[in-house]
Amino acid sequence: MKIIKVATPEEGAIKAAEIVLNQIKHKPASVLGLPTGGTPVGMYAKIAEAVKAKKADLSKITTFNLDEYYGLPKQDAQSYYTFMDVNLYTPCALRPDQTHIPSGTAPDAEAEVKAYEVAIVKAGGIDLQVLGIGGNGHIGFNEPGTDPKSRTHVVKLTQNTREANARFFNSLEEVPTEAMTMGIQTILSSKSILMLAFGANKADILFEALKGPITPQNPASFLQRHPDVTVIADQAAVTRL
């Protein structure tokens, strides 16, 4: 595991974009696994800047998002589809056929998550999976207790996660109670992984994930089993490392 310590989230965003753009330069038809949340916003902005300056060509990539709220239509302002559209798809002019995200309104949720997993395999698997980390160690929406062998599945969100994400909604009641997420095994099947952690509120969980025991209680700890993981963390997040 490679740990890159940066001074600020801004520096982390530049470094993360550099790694993603290098991956695309090296393999233009890369399959990328992508996260949402506050953490990757700066990285997406740097990638979009590079595309606008014609320093990067994203026309051959395929993307798969980690997760989506179940019950939110894609047009909802808080859906992860909207987040991706605003931060990456539209600024980088990605075509709809290049991007994938589970449908939060699929009538048959089980069929949707199975088809998502099949689509990833059909695309050749994920070359680079970018991740954030939840305050309780969740990756994607794999909450503590998730089976490490899990593939894309439907999850019930913990109160902790709903409270953490309530800042994006008008009230806690509006935060969906369920989501669809790639499983831990889906994530670990990626050829390489880049995890970003910024801020003092991630310091304890990041330390536990990287240096603590591998346990379902901290889903991010399973990354210790992957042979190609890079972590970019800012000063505030590495105080215990």
Ligand code: GLP
């Ligand atoms: C969300 C997402 C995760 C994300 C995490 C951290 O619930 N499902 O993919 O990594 O929480 O979010 P943030 O970057 O806002 O701290």
